[in-house]
Amino acid sequence: MIQLYDITKVYPNEIKALDNVTIRFPKGSFNFLVGPSGAGKSTLIKLIYREEFPTRGRVIFNGRNVTRMRRREVPFLRRKIGMVFQDFRLLPQKTVYENVAFALEIAGASSRVIKKAVPAALEVVGLKQKAGVFPGHLSGGEQQRVSVSRAIVNNPDLIIADEPTGNLDPETAWELMRLFLDINQSGTTILMVTHARDIVNEMKQRVIELAGGQVVRDEEKGTYSL
Amino acid sequence: MRLRTICYYFREALQSILRNSWLSITSIGVVAVSLFILGCSLLVVLNAGNVADNLESSVEISIFFKDQATPAQIKEVEDKLTGLSEVAQYEFVTKQKALEEMKKNFGEQKGILDGLEEEEKNPLPDAFRVKTHMVEQVAPLAKQFEGLIQVDEVRYGQGVVEQLMALSHWVRTAGLVTMVLLGVAAVFLIATTIRLSVFSRRREIEIMKFLGATNWFVRFPFLLEGMFLGLAGSLLAVAAIYYGYFSIISSIQVSLPFVPMVSNRNLIILLMEGLLLAGLVIGAAGSMISVRRFLKV
Incomplete structure (x- = not known):
């Protein structure tokens, strides 16, 4: 469902972040993207949600060429992608409920839909009872679960998680990974950038390793092994 | 929405x-x-x-006639005024009327002008007072009447208008x-x-x-x-x-x-x-x- 064809990305400062990369992410797959800093992982995910344009090559999302999409179509692409970041990126002045509802408000959902979908999404991450709390009063793990809840509330086709466990202790990280597995089981494609060796080794999912802007390894049920 | x-x-x-x-x-x-x-x-x-x-609207042109100007010559000027599109309005002021206006302006000192009522003694000329639509038209219009043989002088507050x-x-x-x-x-x-x-x-x-x-x-x-x-x-x-x-x-x-x-x-x-x-x-x-x-x- 997501295909990258011969992608090359050269930044204006002449740095070549990606060099002739071709990857397919089948629908419902669970993918780890690993590699040292500067390998091109961030650039790759930015191309998928179109924060960046490739210098050469095509990105296809659900059969549509993301690169050629008009600017006003980009918000609709992003509503099909749930984003989870290392630093959670929650709005501090909104409650847990409001943070999750916000993704739906942006998409123009009706009050009725919001009232149904938000508690359901909070239920999935086990934070229904914290709906009225502000993010500042939550632990890191809880905040990350709120952001996962926000990412899934729109029923996205893809979840991109950029080092989601980077700020979490190992136990909390594992809880989060189980959550991602559950979400993946319901058919959502997951693309996770991570440096968490133990998690990758244990999960036995597809591992794509980038180095110097190129795919150096692509294994089903792979390990971290850098 | x-x-x-x-x-x-x-x-x-x-x-x-x-x-x-x-x-x-x-x-x-x-x-x-x-x-x-x-x-x-x-x-x-x-x-x-x-x-x-x-x-601007109080700026007007006065066309003073020579004493010897004939009614026909005055009529000639009036015809010309009628034909000009710049002219907003005009008024013929006879020497008698001019004298009366002057007396009015002099107020209590009007006695100075006594004895000038007789036509031969009245030193004031017959005149047209002309208003234009726009102040910019004053000077060019005035020029058209300067130098006519029956016209003694054309005045429009030269300089002030500019x-x-x-x-x-x-x-x-x-x-x-x-x-x-x-x-x-x-x-x-x-x-x-x-x-x-x-x-x-x-x-x-x-x-x-x-x-x-x-x-x-x-x-x-x-x-x-x-x-x-x-x-x-x-x-x-x-x-x-x-x-x-x-x-x-x-x-x-x-x-x-x-x-x-x-x-x-x-x-x-x-x-x-x-x-x-x-x-x-x-x-x-x-x-x-x-x-x-x-x-x-």
């Missing part, structure tokens, strides 16, 4: 104004002062124009330049305020863009915020100008009744509406300028 979304826009705008209350008050004040000065200079221009128009034209042109230009400069200044001040408000929320904007918000969804609350600040400022300015102006007018009308002030209430109200609109536009323009840079995520 859903009602929920509209409520969201207004709630966000209001929250932002309250959150940055000092900044909001400052920018309302800045807009109020700018638009107050703008409105005052508009009124000055309007009144200067009014005075100029009054003076100076008057230059003055009214200058007042209008200066007023226009002041208004444009103040308008631009107000836009940039609002832009600065909104920029601070946008800057303090840049992370929020970034998150909104990641979540798939359209540019208008991000922009609208800021647009409302700017428009509200602009409108609030212009309301203050309008209130001050409106009450200030009419109290000034009423005192001028008592102490300097010959100064032709613009007191047409409808015209002033139109001007005030214009200022309110200007406030809205300034606010909107300011916020659009500020948000633009942060939407490129």
Whole structure:
């Protein structure tokens, strides 16, 4: 469902972040993207949600060429992608409920839909009872679960998680990974950038390793092994 | 657009104004002062124009005939006046009428003119008094009658007319330049305020863009915020100008009744509406300028 064809990305400062990369992410797959800093992982995910344009090559999302999409179509692409970041990126002045509802408000959902979908999404991450709390009063793990809840509330086709466990202790990280597995089981494609060796080794999912802007390894049920 | 979304826009705008209350008050004040000065200079221009128009409309050409001019020769000049499109109106003033007017002007000293009533003794000439549509037409029109054999002299306050034209042109230009400069200044001040408000929320904007918000969804609350600040400022300015102006007018009308002030209430109200609109536009323009840079995520 997501295909990258011969992608090359050269930044204006002449740095070549990606060099002739071709990857397919089948629908419902669970993918780890690993590699040292500067390998091109961030650039790759930015191309998928179109924060960046490739210098050469095509990105296809659900059969549509993301690169050629008009600017006003980009918000609709992003509503099909749930984003989870290392630093959670929650709005501090909104409650847990409001943070999750916000993704739906942006998409123009009706009050009725919001009232149904938000508690359901909070239920999935086990934070229904914290709906009225502000993010500042939550632990890191809880905040990350709120952001996962926000990412899934729109029923996205893809979840991109950029080092989601980077700020979490190992136990909390594992809880989060189980959550991602559950979400993946319901058919959502997951693309996770991570440096968490133990998690990758244990999960036995597809591992794509980038180095110097190129795919150096692509294994089903792979390990971290850098 | 859903009602929920509209409520969201207004709630966000209001929250932002309250959150940055000092900044909001400052920018309302800045807009109020700018638009107050703008409105005052508009009124000055309007009144200067009014005075100029009054003076202009009192400029007339006098065509004096020689004593020996025959009625036919006078008729010839009248025919020429009738045929000219620049002529707004003209009046034939016989030497008798001129004398009567002069007596009226002399008031109590009119005795000096006694004994001049007889036609042979009256030294005043017959004349046409001509008004043009526009003050610019005075000098060229006057030239057309100079040098005719029956015409003794053509007068139109040479020099004064040219100076008057230059003055009214200058007042209008200066007023226009002041208004444009103040308008631009107000836009940039609002832009600065909104920029601070946008800057303090840049992370929020970034998150909104990641979540798939359209540019208008991000922009609208800021647009409302700017428009509200602009409108609030212009309301203050309008209130001050409106009450200030009419109290000034009423005192001028008592102490300097010959100064032709613009007191047409409808015209002033139109001007005030214009200022309110200007406030809205300034606010909107300011916020659009500020948000633009942060939407490129």
